[in-house]
Amino acid sequence: MNNHDSLNHPETDNRLSELTLLYQFSNTMLSTMRLNKLTHLILTAITAPSSNLFERAVLFLRNEKSNVLQGMLAVTSKLSEGLEIVGGHDSLESRWDLSDEIISKQRSAEFCLQVRLTRLEIDGFCPLIRHIVSERSLCHSDDVLCQKCLSCHFIRPLCGGKFAAVPLVARENTIGMIVVDNPDSAREISSNNLHFLRLFANQAGMAIENSMLYNRIEDAHLNLKDARERLLHGERLAAIGEMAANLAHELKNPLIAIGGFAGRLLKSLPAETRDHQYADTIVSEVIRLEKMLSEVLAFSRKPTICFSYCDLEEIIQDCLISCTTAFEDHNIKVSLSCDARPWVVFGDAHQLKQVFLNLILNSCDAMPEGGQLDLTLEKTLHEKKTVIITFADTGGGIPKDMLSQIFNPFFTTKHHGTGLGLAITNRIILNHFGSIEVCNAGRGAVFTITLPLAE
Ligand SMILES: Nc1ncnc2c1ncn2[C@@H]1O[C@H](COP(=O)(O)OP(=O)(O)OP(=O)(O)O)[C@@H](O)[C@H]1O
Ligand SMILES: [Mg+2]
Structure with a gap:
């Protein structure tokens, strides 16, 4: 047999196409950082009709916290036809790409949705899963191990009778697995294909790990940028x-x-x-x-706080009395609902009064034509005892783009306002180990204060 003959040998052709696939994959890995796209490319490459390897591929990734293999993606040959070769088949830069349209088609396919709901417990009864994760070795459904496995019904409905599952390993850790099968033709998975799958999974594991690290670095970078901006703002x-x-x-x-x-x-x-x-x-x-x-x-000025046991309902009643003329002038109806009493907090009564007055007067300003102000005091179901105080008005609410700014000092939309009311309110509440939030609900704004109750 001469050289030319050996090149035309089907076995050699197969090897050549496998090597090309691996080479293109390593180029793809270098240019694809997004985990989502990378996983689609991985499964599409091994199910593409042109690669003639498998008809279906399923990807599971390990969730370290819950110690399960979580179904992430499944791709079938029918949806793998759109794999594009960028840079030409024979070029050294040859790599794969997929259009967003195909990615979304693959993601919304019935089989993929079913897979995404699948969780396989690593420490469960399935020896196959344990074998793949801890031994980090490939499993074929013909293996004795799998024939015995009672829990294979996790995988069997997904992959039909015969399948192969290979771990994705990165830095000696199993980070997931790929399961492949041929449900349409029921074709056997050849030993050559299994050999290729193992080589391919080694590269895929590293690529996925790199992409996850890249995403983590990107998140950390964004968090840092955010923190820096907040610091500068402060x-x-x-x-x-x-x-x-x-x-x-x-x-x-x-x-x-x-x-x-x-x-x-x-x-x-x-x-x-x-x-x-x-x-x-x-x-x-x-x-x-x-x-x-x-x-x-x-x-x-740095505030001086005089802490003592004080009754919130008393303080609020006091505020309502102080605002009687404002309510009458603005034609505002007020209701106070407390489902239990007493509401004792360890705090500065004078400052808490200032908080409630700020919120009540803001509501009055928001309802110049009259309206309704509802105050509620209720307990949380948390273990730690806290009280939730809500102020809900019917003044039309706060424009969405302003919601994040209203607690900033000097932010005001009023001619005569200083914009310090809510900044002071926020600081007092924080000094009382509580929190204040705002949202729009019903016909106006709702301010919610959470304060720890005294023991
Ligand atoms: N209940 C509310 N309904 C609608 N907008 C509100 C309400 N409470 C606050 N705001 C908005 O938040 C801004 C900031 O409120 P804040 O109490 O800090 O300052 P101010 O009321 O404008 O001035 P100051 O309280 O210092 O007199 C207000 O100008 C207003 O636009
Ligand atoms: Mg105000």
Whole structure:
């Protein structure tokens, strides 16, 4: 037999096409980092009619936490026809690609959906699964081990009578397995094909592991970027806060003088005149500015907290009494529902009152034409005893793009607001080891405060 004859030998042809497949796969691995696409490419390559290997392939990946092999993807020859060879068959850069359309078709196929619901317990009764995972060796359904296996019904319905399962190994760890079979033709899985499957799975294991590491690094990078942005944001807010506090301090003295003199002018000018009206406006605007400056100063000062046992219902009732005129002026109906009492927390009653007043007054501002404000106190079902206080109004809610900003200092949509109300509220709640959240529900905004109850 000469060289030319040996090249035309079917056995040699098969070997050549297997080697080409492995070579193209290693090129594909280098250019495909996304795990999702990579898994589709892996299964499509071994089920593509052109590669003449298997008719179906199923991929399971190991879930370390729950110690199961989790069905991830299944591809059949019928949906493997779209494997594209990029860079030409004979080129050194030859690799595979798949269109998004084929990927989504494969993913939504009935068989794939069924596989994705499958979980195989690694420490369960199935010796086959244990064999694949711990011995890291290939299994063929003709193996004695599998014939005996009572739990093979996990795999049999998926893969028909005869199948082969090969572990995916990376750095001496079994990270998953690929199961293949030929359900349409019932063709035997040849020893050559099994040999190829083993070689292919070695590469696939490393490729999947690399892709998972890449995804993890990408996630960590995103988290870091996020943390850095939050830090910068915090620093910027701290700098703005310091500047605002200095400015507030400098403005306070001249403002006292302006207010004092404007007050004197007001008294000396005859009522009902234009000048009296001007002086009156100066006085009321100065009062507003003074209030704003005090709030800025209060916010920038480190708060001193006087903790004692206090009853939340009492504090809320107190706030409602303080706001009676605001409710009447705005035509707002208020309801308070407490399903159990007493609601005792270990906290600063004065500061908690400030929290509730901020939220109630914000709701009043949101309902200038009247509406309903519902306050509820209820317990959580958690082991740790906590109280949940909700403030739900009918003021139309908060635009979606603003929801993440309303707790930032100086964020306001009001002409006369300082934008410090919710920033102060948030800080007080955090100092009380609680949390505050907001969402839109029903016809308005719902603020939910969670506070630990006193023992
Ligand atoms: N119940 C609510 N309904 C609709 N929007 C709200 C509600 N509560 C707060 N907001 C929005 O959040 C913004 C920030 O509220 P925050 O209490 O911090 O400041 P403010 O009320 O504008 O000013 P300040 O409370 O300092 O006088 C408000 O300007 C408003 O746009
Ligand atoms: Mg406010």
